[in-house]
Amino acid sequence: MSVVVRAACAVRTRRVPVAAVLGVLGVLVVAAGLAGLVAGRALGAPEVWEVLSGGGDARARHVVLQLRLPRALVAPVAGAALGLAGTVLQSALRNPLAGPEVTGVTPGAVLGAVAATGLGLAGWEHPAAVVAAAAAGGFAGAGLLWLLAGRDQGDPARAAVYGVLASAVLSGLTAVVLLVAPGELGSVVQWLVGSTEGRVWAHWNLLWPWTLVWAVLAWLLAGPLTLLRCGQEQAAAAGLATGRARAAALVCAVALTAGAVPAVGALGFVGLLVPHLAFAVLGAELRTALPGAALLGATVVGWADAVAQWLSRALAALTATDRLVVPAGALTTGCGALLLLVVARRSGGADR
């Protein structure tokens, strides 16, 4: 552990170039994608390689090109979007406990997606409509928090409490929608837990341009966001129109989340904890921390997807049934809860 801390310090004081760190993270993302490609149940690494080099039978080609490849691409990009959204939110709100999951953004986006699907306005065959509904829901969730928190937004602990309240209300509404319109319950539940199962090219085709656009916009906000981390008063005195900068940042964060939720659902803790990793490794300057958060988010979700597939395969072999599938969201939530304990202890110590 101390080695990691020392390495992080070395990066922060620029003794290790940032480019090297980002390069290492990039390699980890690619490795996660490759691991995801070969981790599934039906095919092993040699068959996957055969298909990728142009061979393989029809079934293998279908599995690799139509099922595994889009999944291996969607998982890291959605992770990058969630990592970016969390980093932008924590900086804009100056709250280390902020994240799309706990500010009403993700629950709102899930509610939007579930409601649109439940009402028959959107479905798996119309991913664009789901994204639009998720974005509307995400903005509604953020708006709900805004209304609840009112003038208390400066206090991180109170804002976090209101965020939990808003998230609970939205999750309750989602449950109501599910009870009223249980038609597509099976596919909809994936959004609640967060899963990378069954992603298809339609998801990818929508996800990557949407994420790319908002990621670039988020990076262009790196200067104002870094200033906001210094405190609102300081930022204003240094020449930042803080209200406008915050609003732009929140739009970015909601849009990034709304793009990721229809693709992978509410992957627990990714948006809340990836920023902490990014700041620890790359320092608090957002022009380096944001690319780091994107790559770390991609790494985390990419590996969560690969490990989830491995676990599913192992479980299937153990129990001799095909029905047990470990969702990636269960993994991120489980590991995230542990990491959150570490973060809570550390930030509690630093504040006092």
Next chain:
Amino acid sequence: MTTAETGVRAGGGAATGAVRPGGIRVEGLRFGYPGREVLRGVDLAVAGGELVALVGLNGCGKSTLLRLCAGLLRPAAGRVLLDGAVVAGLSRRATARRIALLHQSAPAVPGMTVRQIVRQGRYAVRGPLGMLRDGEDPVCARAMADAGVAEWADRPVEALSGGERQRVRLAMALAQDTRALLLDEPTTYLDPRHQLEVMATVVRLRAERGLTVVMVLHDIGQAARFADRIVALRDGVVVADGAPEAVVTPGLLADALGVAGRVGRDPEGGWPVCYLDHPLPEGKPIEK
């Protein structure tokens, strides 16, 4: 005393071409929160290159006046002019290129080095896209040297003491490269040695760069010693305005600070020295 300083004192803010840049002019300024009027018509002219100390009791409107000058609050009536431009008509960035404000206190930013914090002061000049570019900035290097923080440039800010952090924030304000600098109680949380260090830095910067400095001070002795002019506020109005030798009197101590006291002269420097005694109006001196 240099000729520049005496010239400034006589100059009082006349808008001629010979006036040095960095002048601040406050005209009929009023500001309040619901149910409480903080400033009730303040007029003040600070010439370019002048060092003015604002004194007064807590809550008399000193900090509010600084914030209004920096354009962080909107006046209910009246206006603030920086080098003749009305602050309310300037963008946030344009204002921050003319005037920098060091707040009384600020949260520490975890994960940032001194160099990174100071660099944030360049936002007003560089803009959001300019902040994305890497590379050494000579203004930052100068600001760090001026504030005496260059040797800690690569240290994380969390690792510094309160006095050191104060100097880092001063460096961040200096990195804005403005002609006017507002300091809100820059010495309040510091021990005497660090207080004098900050004051010496401010006096030196004013002499070398011709900065206009307006600082809120609670220590009337420091105000009398270092400032060209003392402006005293009480209940949102100016009750005294002039050179320390002229305005620091027992009457001012009673009026603006609510304490009785005597005023002497420093045997070597000749500036006014205050011996503060008991609070008014209960009366009796505090016996040992």
